[in-house]
Amino acid sequence: MHIIETKNLTKKYGKEVLAVDNLNLEVKEGEIFGLLGPNGAGKTTTLMMLTTLRPPTSGTAKINGFDIIKEPHKVRKSIGIVFQDPSSDEILTGYENLKLHGLLYDMPKELMEKRISEVLKLVDLEKRKNDVVKKYSGGMRRRLELARGLMHRPKILFMDEPTLGLDPQSREHIWKYIEKLAKENKMTIIITTHYMDEADKLCDRLAIIDAGKIVVLNSPKELKKELGGDVIKIKTKKLNANALKKLKYVKKIQKSGGEYCLTVKDASTHLQEILKGTGKIDSVEIHSPTLDDVFLHYTGKAIREDSPEGGWAQKAMNMKTKK
Amino acid sequence: MGELKGIYALWYREFKVFQREKSRVIASIISPILWFLVIGGGIGSFVSLNGLNYQAFIFPGVLMQAALFSSVFFGVYIVWDKKIDFLKEVLVAPLSRTSIFIGKILGGATDTLIQIVILLAVGYAFTASGMLIGLNFSLFSVLLSMAILFIAIVGLVSIGLIIGSQMESPEGFQLIMSFLVFPLFFLSGALFPINNLPAWMAPIVFVNPVTYAVDGLRWALLGSSTFPLILDIAVISVFSIIMVGIGTYAFKKMKL
Structure with missing residues (x-):
């Protein structure tokens, strides 16, 4: 039995928008599983359905053996979630928000206090724990959100863009902690992320989703290998694509922004021949494939790290002016 | 145990918010105090009802006003929890919808009763x-x-809570004030005796549950009432049980 199994999970908004389209997915226990996709691909909607917050239009899923539609209460007992949007109460202090969480999840008092100190330390908010959240910056709120989600150690933890907007150092800390949790507690972790380095480093397996469907699913290593070559990025106004297509070691040509991305077998040996065919170019770059290339290959879109869906930072800013 | 702790958690949150949002408390008791002092004192200077001072007569009505305004709006405020996404955190917790509802009610009741105690102290x-x-x-x-x-x-x-759980944004606050809270208040006998009403008004006043609460308060504080106390308590109890029933249902159906 898999810890998460979805069967034709589908969500429609209105009649037109198919946010999640017959999703079939199996996640193994203790695995860190990534959901990657461009904006509006249906990642957050999928998480909302799996965590029982939104009912599917059709299909269903089993979490820890419980049906999300028929046994939502049992599902909720098995899971935890770090939301993409800030969901702590800004009139309460950081500490109070965490305490509230501990109470809601029926944590024994001593364990709760121990975990609160532990997660506050992790996200570096110990000194600010007695300030009301209203006085926190956007990044601090984000960290509090994360701390809260990590507090009660569920069997399955969902994280929607967990390290969005955090500085590299904090992200390192969080990654280590997540990896430790998965290993030591056999916790299953589902993350959605815009950061390819994060997905590459953390995920045992990942699924790239586009338009509500899984485009490809594998381990990061295999995905990169499957591209079948290295990546040559060429910057030029106009590329003679027809000439390049005749070369049999050129697997794929894609345009992204002002750049052309070529997937080429043994790129370093064939570079000269390729450049002969391209005509005049501005610059060229050659590298072994990264997840960014995998993503572009399957979705035809480059991922934009700076524009997450929902506009988290924007929302955090708005919060301050409300009320 | 988990459910009780969860109810406590929700109450704890509401109480902390209440403690910090002093302006909310002051705003909601200043208006009843003004009614009591200005309307009660002003009209009372030339009106008395069967030998009873008007200011004393409307005191139970003023208590009811505070309770009515503060508790309805406490409930509607859940739309704010929705807006700041706090509600997600609560709804994804392993807690039954009934417990969440009870936690909210106890939070609102605590806030409101604290205001009532202040008003009773003023009256005293x-x-x-x-x-x-x-x-x-x-x-x-x-x-x-x-x-x-x-x-x-x-x-x-x-x-x-029923209204708030169905609302998408706080913009409708004013409508609720005009179409629900004010009518419930004005048509309850909080400000006038109900035994000699115009024919069009009497039926409305008599189906308004708030009328019975005010009448019960008059029995307690003035020693006289239109209906027997037991009837007053029975009517408001039935009213509240029905509302809790509908509310729990509305909570289960609530969309995020």
Whole structure:
């Protein structure tokens, strides 16, 4: 039995928008599983359905053996979630928000206090724990959100863009902690992320989703290998694509922004021949494939790290002016 | 155990918010105090009802006003929890929808009863200093008033939660004020006796549950009422039970 199994999970908004389209997915226990996709691909909607917050239009899923539609209460007992949007109460202090969480999840008092100190330390908010959240910056709120989600150690933890907007150092800390949790507690972790380095480093397996469907699913290593070559990025106004297509070691040509991305077998040996065919170019770059290339290959879109869906930072800013 | 702790958690949150948002408390008790002082004092200077001072007569009505406004709006405020996404955190927790509803009601009842205690203290101060005659303050009358108000508050917070759970944004606040809260207040006998009403008004007043709460408060604080106390308590109890029922259902169906 898999810890998460979805069967034709589908969500429609209105009649037109198919946010999640017959999703079939199996996640193994203790695995860190990534959901990657461009904006509006249906990642957050999928998480909302799996965590029982939104009912599917059709299909269903089993979490820890419980049906999300028929046994939502049992599902909720098995899971935890770090939301993409800030969901702590800004009139309460950081500490109070965490305490509230501990109470809601029926944590024994001593364990709760121990975990609160532990997660506050992790996200570096110990000194600010007695300030009301209203006085926190956007990044601090984000960290509090994360701390809260990590507090009660569920069997399955969902994280929607967990390290969005955090500085590299904090992200390192969080990654280590997540990896430790998965290993030591056999916790299953589902993350959605815009950061390819994060997905590459953390995920045992990942699924790239586009338009509500899984485009490809594998381990990061295999995905990169499957591209079948290295990546040559060429910057030029106009590329003679027809000439390049005749070369049999050129697997794929894609345009992204002002750049052309070529997937080429043994790129370093064939570079000269390729450049002969391209005509005049501005610059060229050659590298072994990264997840960014995998993503572009399957979705035809480059991922934009700076524009997450929902506009988290924007929302955090708005919060301050409300009320 | 988990459910009880969860209810406590929600209550704890509401109480902390109440403690910090002093302006909310002050705003909601200043208006009843003004009604009591200005309308009660002003109209009372030339009107008395069967020998009873008007200011004393409307005191139970003023308590009801505070309870009504504060509890309905407490409930509607859940739309804010939705907006700041706090509600997600609560709804994804392993807690039954009924417990969440109860936690909210207890939070609202606590907030409202604290305001009621302040108003009772004002009434008592007036009575003790001899500025107001006619109110009967005893441990029994105070506890009975609180009990009647508690029952009514449970139903009124539920109404607010029902409306708030269906609302998408806080923009409709003003409408609720005009179409629900004011009519419930004005058509309850909080400000006038209900035994000689115009024919069009009497039926509305008699189906308004708030009428019975006010009547019960008059029995407790003035020693006289239009209906028997037992009827007053029965009507508001039935009202509150129905509202809790509908509210729990609305919570289960709530969309995020």
